[in-house]
Amino acid sequence: MRKHHERMVKGTSRRLSSLVLVGVFSGALGAASGALSADSVTIGVSAPQSGGGADYGTAFINGIRLAVKDLNEQLSVGGKKVELKVAICDDEFKSDKAANCARRLVSQDGAKIVVNPGTYATVPSLSFNQDKRSEFLVLGASGDPAVTNQNNKLFVRTWANVTRTMPGFVDTLLAYNKSTSAGIEKVALMEVNSDFGAAWISNFKKEWERHGKKIVGRAVYDQNGTDFYAQLTPLIAQKPDLIVLTTICEPSSLVIKQARELRYAGTFMNHGGCTGNQMLKLLPPKDIDGMLFESAPWTRDAPEITDFRTRYRAAFRIDPQIISAVGYLDIIWLVRAMEAAKSTSNASAIRAAMPGTLGKLRPNLLGWGNLDASGDIEWPMHISYVKNGVTQNFTGK
16 A cells, blocks of 8 residues: 555645645554544645755654654544544745645645644734634744734644744853853844744844844845845945854755855854754855854753654654654644544644643653743743854853
8 A cells, every 4th residue: 555655646746745645644543553443633734845945844744754653553532543644735935835735735635733844834824724614723833923913723833932032042142152252243134034034033133232232234035045145245244243044954054155155254143943963964064163053952962852863863864853853743742632632623622732731742852831822832942053063052051
C-alpha cells in the first residue's frame, strides 16, 4: 500500500498531494492495534514544500511525522478508537496560497484543525475560521501580536508574541553586549515584508531606542527574494555595528553572503526563525562568527531535546530545526486535547481543553506554558551566538 501511495505522489499534481499523504501518515497510529474503526480525524497542514521556504516547511512536516510515529497506537477518544490522519497542502510560503490551502483542507479533506508554521499562513486563516458553516481550529507559529487581538476563539499561537517577549529579549541583548564588550551601539534593520516582520521590527526598535541606542537604517525585503544588494548598500553606508534579519535561515544566509560581498565587516542578528546550527550549515563559520540569534530552550542540551534530535536524525537523516519541534508539539498537544475533550470534531471543545492539557505536555521541548483566552502562550527566550564555529547560549544570568 505504501509503495502504491508513493507511485501516486509521483504521478499526481501538488494540488492532490495532501490526499495521498493522508494514507502514508495514518498507518503509524493504526498498525499497532489491528483493524481500524470507521471513525477518523484529519489534521490539516499548510506549509511550504516548494519555493524559498521549502526546507523550513519540510522540517515542520517532519516534526509532525515524528509525532504521529511516537503516538504509535490508535487514538482513543470518548471510549472509541479513532484513526489519525494528516493532510498536507503546499502553500509555497505565500499568504494567498496559504488561504487557499486552509480552505481546501477544510472543505475537501474535512479537517477541523489546520496547523501552520508562520504568520503568512496564520493571518489569512483567521479571517474565515470562525464561519459557523465550516469552522476550524487554527494553530499558527506566528509572532505577530495582532493575531491575538482579534478575539478569535478558535486560535492558538504556537510561537512567541513579540510584544510580550521583546522587552526581556532586548534586556538580555544589552546584558550580552556589556558582558562580552561586543560594542553594539548602531543597528540597521532588515524588515521582511510580512505582518510578522513589521511587528518584530517595530517592537525591537521601540525597546532598543528606549535604552538610548541608535537605529541607523531600515529596509524592507521579500523573504522569497534572491537579490538584496539594493537594500543592503544604503544600510552598510551607515556603518552599523549590527544588521538585524527577520526571516528564516535560507533567505537570511543570502543576505549575509551579499553583505560580505559588499565588504560589511560587522555582525548580524536573526529573529527566532533561525538558529546558529542551521546557519552554520549554510555559510562558512568565518562569515557568521559573533552572529546573534533570538533563541528558545530549543538551543539547550536538555535530555528531552537531545533525545528528540537523535530520533529525528534517525528518521529523516537530517538535523531538526526549531520549527520541527513546533510541528511535533502541535500534534501531541492536539491529541491530548482531543482525549480530554472526548471529541475529534468539535473545534470549540478541543480549544477549551488545550489550557488544561498544556501543563501535562510531555516532552515540552520549547517550554510552552499558560495558554490564555486570547490564544497566547508563554515562551521563554534568550540569546545564542556563534563563536569559532560553535553555537553557545547566553541567558543574561
